[in-house]
Amino acid sequence: MTKISTMIGLMAAAAVGITPVLAQTVSDNEVPTTSLNIPGNVQLYGDAKPNVYRPSATVNGEIITATDIEQRLALIRIANNNVELPAEEMQRLRNQVFSNLIDEKLQIQEAKAAKIEIDENVVNQQFARLAGRFKQTPEQFTQYLASKNSSAAAVKQQIRGEYAWDRLLSRNIQSTTNVSTEEVEAIVKQMNEAKGQDEFHIGEIYLSATPDNQAAIVENARKIIQALQAGGSFQAYARQFSEASTAVVGGDLGWVKAAQLPGSMAEAAAQMQPGQLVGPIEVPGGVSIMLMIDRRQVLTADPRDAVLSLKQISLDFAPGTTEAKASELASQFAEATRNIAGCGAADEVARSLGANIVSRDNIEMRALPAPLQSTLTTMQVGQTTQPFGAANEGISVLVLCGREMPQTATAPDLEQIEQRLLEEKVNKRAQRYLRDLRRDAVIEYS
Known part of the structure; x- marks a missing residue:
């Protein structure tokens, strides 16, 4: 079924097969058609108090406090490498978190009404897994969260909701x-007819805009891009800021063809490489930020579908290594590994450097980061990648020991197609289900 995606996407797996839903443009003189009896020339009476942000609420009698909201905001900062956002962006994010907490209350309440028991063992296991991603015990992670103005209770409550x-x-x-x-069979037919066409796996953050606020929305999009380039999580920002229906899956549009995208996005996608981020791009009704997760040709063999045998030589940096010292060590490491004469010589070079070496077979090239994919695609067996790593961790190289190239394109996987279609249907029905819960809820703001 769906997956637990705790900490605003840190533990989420990629969603598949979601078609983008974008806002539609409406001309200045055109009145949108609805089933409501609303006059064309609307005049508002009274003040705007219902739209003022309130720090707490009760949802069917259960309280959401200002502390709940601030602790969830802290989780988002942690998930985005503690990147600080401008004050106006934080307020927008705070409103979105408030809305998410209301939905979470409704989901938990509905589950209880259906007599679904929440297994606290599962909650604790998920919390321990998340702590492990931070290389901490659950106890250490609890202290870490408190130091960042959040709490273990906030994380566990989110796990319970999901x-x-x-x-x-x-x-x-x-x-x-x-x-x-x-x-x-209809999907298989479409794939066969589209054989050889470019297909893109895209992430999108869509922000609606009008002629009056276009400049402000574009500036906001640029700030989001800066935060993403500084290490922010694309999924986290998409969940909180995107106004497309795909926000619930971290902005993942799935695999799409150019014809399924607005013209401006299709043009950008044709020029993008995996891992590349571009935007803001003007689209109908607003602007979009695009992340090229991957690209391929439909039912066509791709060099990046190769299966590799690799050796990795890694030199760890001692705790407290300065940036200058790390740079010096990296230069020495790069010089020593530059001319490794094939995988047979890799072990001796590793010993001479006091480095670690591991051998791995059956590595799918697509499972590697995009920059390494690009490098390995052009390498011959026995050659070594350029060094890569981080100043606070260490440095590594990969030696290519073998490559099994795809001979023919893989036939459509009927089971995967069926699962994708099932998930699309379930997601649509789930959205309607949550919409109905919101409509029937008694929510009092204070």
């Missing part, structure tokens, strides 16, 4: 959602 919603959807929606053979 776990409860996952179980609820599994019981009430997935169990009654089916994909027919005809639907799968």
Whole structure:
């Protein structure tokens, strides 16, 4: 079913097959058509108090406090490498967090009404896994969260919400959602007809704009891009800021063709390489920030589908190593590994450097970071990559020991297609389910 994506996407797996839903433009003289009885020339009466941010609320009798909101904001800062945002951006994010907490309350309440028990062992296991990502014990991670103005309770409550919603959807929606053979065959036919066409796996953060606020929205998009370039999580920012329906899956559009994208995005995608971030790009109704996760040609063999045998030589930097010392060590390491004569000589070079060496077979090239993919694609067996690493961790090189190239394009995987279609249907029904919960909720702000 769905996956637990605690800490604003840090533990999320990539979603598949989501088609982008963008806002539609409306001309200055055009009144949008709705099923509501709203006059064309609307006049507002009274003040704007209902739109003023309030720091707490009760949702069907259960309280959300200002502390809950601030602790969740702190989690987002942690997930984004403690990047500080401008005050106006923080206020927007605070409003979004408030909205997310309301949804979370509704999801947990609905699960309880359906007599779904939240297994605290699962909650604690997920918390321990997250602590492990930070190379800490659960106790150490609890202290770390407190030092960042958050708490273990905030993380565990988010896990509970996601776990409860996952179980609820599994019981009430997935169990009654089916994909027919005809639907799968239609997708296979489309793929065969599109053989050889470029296909892009794209992440998007979409921000709606009007002619009046276009400049401000573009500036806000630039600030988000700066935060992402400084190490922020794309999924985290998409979840909190994107106004497209794909925000719930971290902005993941899945695999799309140029014809499925607005013209400006299609033009940009054609020039982008995996891992590249571009924007803001003007699109109908606003602007978008694009991340090229991957690209391929439909049903066509790709060198990056190769399976590799590698040796990795790594030199760890001692704790407290200065940047200057790290640079010196990196230069020595690069010189010593530059002319390694094949994998057979790699062990001796590693010993001479006091470095670690590991051998790995059956490594899918696509599982490696985009810069390494580009390098390995052009390398011959026995050659060595340029050094890579981080000043606070160490430095490494990869030696290419073998490459199994794809001979033919892989046929469509019917099981994967069926699973993707099932997830699309479940996600759409889940959105309607949550919409109904919001509509029926009693929410009092204070």
